[in-house]
Amino acid sequence: MNPVLAEYWPYLMLIVVGYLPNEIWRVFGLVLARGLNEDSEIVMWSRAVATAILAGVIAKLILFSSGALDTVPLPVRIGAVACGFVAYLLIKRSALAGVVAGLGALLIGGSLFTH
Amino acid sequence: MPVPVTFDSSSAAFLGGVRRAATSVFFPVMMGTYIGIGALAHDFGFSPWWLALSTVLVWAAPAQVILITAIALGSSLIETAIAVSLSAIRLFPMAVALLPLLRGPETRLYHLLMPTHFTSVSMWVESLRYLPGIAQDRRIAFCNGLSTTFMSTAAIFGFVGFYLAAGLPTLFAAALLFLTPMSFLISTANNARMMMDRLALLLGLVLLPLLVYLEIGLDLMWTGIIGGTLAYAIHRLREATR
Numbered sequence: 001m002n003p004v005l006a007e008y009w010p011y012l013m014l015i016v017v018g019y020l021p022n023e024i025w026r027v028f029g030l031v032l033a034r035g036l037n038e039d040s041e042i043v044m045w046s047r048a049v050a051t052a053i054l055a056g057v058i059a060k061l062i063l064f065s066s067g068a069l070d071t072v073p074l075p076v077r078i079g080a081v082a083c084g085f086v087a088y089l090l091i092k093r094s095a096l097a098g099v100v101a102g103l104g105a106l107l108i109g110g111s112l113f114t115h
Numbered sequence: 116m117p118v119p120v121t122f123d124s125s126s127a128a129f130l131g132g133v134r135r136a137a138t139s140v141f142f143p144v145m146m147g148t149y150i151g152i153g154a155l156a157h158d159f160g161f162s163p164w165w166l167a168l169s170t171v172l173v174w175a176a177p178a179q180v181i182l183i184t185a186i187a188l189g190s191s192l193i194e195t196a197i198a199v200s201l202s203a204i205r206l207f208p209m210a211v212a213l214l215p216l217l218r219g220p221e222t223r224l225y226h227l228l229m230p231t232h233f234t235s236v237s238m239w240v241e242s243l244r245y246l247p248g249i250a251q252d253r254r255i256a257f258c259n260g261l262s263t264t265f266m267s268t269a270a271i272f273g274f275v276g277f278y279l280a281a282g283l284p285t286l287f288a289a290a291l292l293f294l295t296p297m298s299f300l301i302s303t304a305n306n307a308r309m310m311m312d313r314l315a316l317l318l319g320l321v322l323l324p325l326l327v328y329l330e331i332g333l334d335l336m337w338t339g340i341i342g343g344t345l346a347y348a349i350h351r352l353r354e355a356t357r
Contacts, residue, residue, distance in 0.1 A: 014168060018173050025200070027231065045347045048342075049208040050209045052339045052342030053336075054205060061292075081300065084297050095140035095302055106289070
């Protein structure tokens with residue numbers, strides 16, 4: 001590969017296989033949302049679908065972790081999420097308290113059970 | 116109905132959005148997440164400027180992680196593009212649910228271009244929470260203030276992670292990756308005041324592992340369509356019988 005191309009290759013990749021395939025869904029959303037009222041049924045349904053996909057993303061990131069999180073055993077990951085959620089419910093529904101508690105549980109569990 | 120918050124000017128509304136972002140749980144979460152992504156980019160040999168550009172252009176943490184890993188491991192172009200695109204499907208229903216909240220009688224298409232690009236979990240969750248309480252004509256400025264703050268925080272902490280990378284122990288890196296699912300779960304539950312939202316959340320959490328176990332392809336898409344439609348249908352039935 002010629003040196004100029006080699007230098008800009010990662011940037012070209014960023015546009016072609018990163019930006020475009022990601023952005024297209026936002027643009028589809030813009031196109032479909034035209035003419036829709038905020039109280040319309042399609043908007044309600046979209047909200048339910050988006051919430052369910054988001055829940056799927058959460059489940060996927062915890063159950064089928066990649067990278068460094070994969071080194072923490074599955075029961076620890078699930079336990080830590082549960083700790084975080086319970087802490088959120090108990091501590092005045094504070095999202096920050098829940099995230100901090102979950103993080104703490106993961107660090108403690110991870111240092112005890114990761115080899 | 117509470118009286119909507121009105122701002123004197125667009126810049127006041129923008130600043131209101133900045134303040135909301137700074138007090139949001141996503142503010143510290145964004146710092147941690149992008150320290151993690153910065154470290155990942157460093158380990159795989161990307162430049163910090165490439166990472167910053169990907170944060171501004173892609174603006175979706177899961178897609179950025181996929182992109183960095185795939186390019187570094189030499190996956191084929193088409194494979195990488197498909198993986199990124201599949202992870203981004205959620206942005207479609209999110210934009211459809213969000214943009215009608217922003218549009219008023221005076222809104223032109225180009226006013227919606229920035230919010231469309233900014234659409235991501237953090238801004239979506241906070242926008243759905245606060246926009247209904249804000250006067251219609253100030254919503255776009257508020258949303259842009261909120262999103263710009265999140266995005267610049269992410270870009271800056273990408274650099275921090277990049278230069279911290281060498282000293283990051285594995286467990287700490289794991290904890291940073293854990294921030295995304297933990298904060299997504301709590302903030303989505305926090306926003307789920309309607310039964311429909313709670314149901315969609317619960318169904319999604321249960322359906323995804325089930326679909327993966329059954330080895331059904333496009334598991335995220337089906338989780339969304341099946342779980343979301345069920346939650347919506349039950350909500351409609353309850354409304355109808357009331």
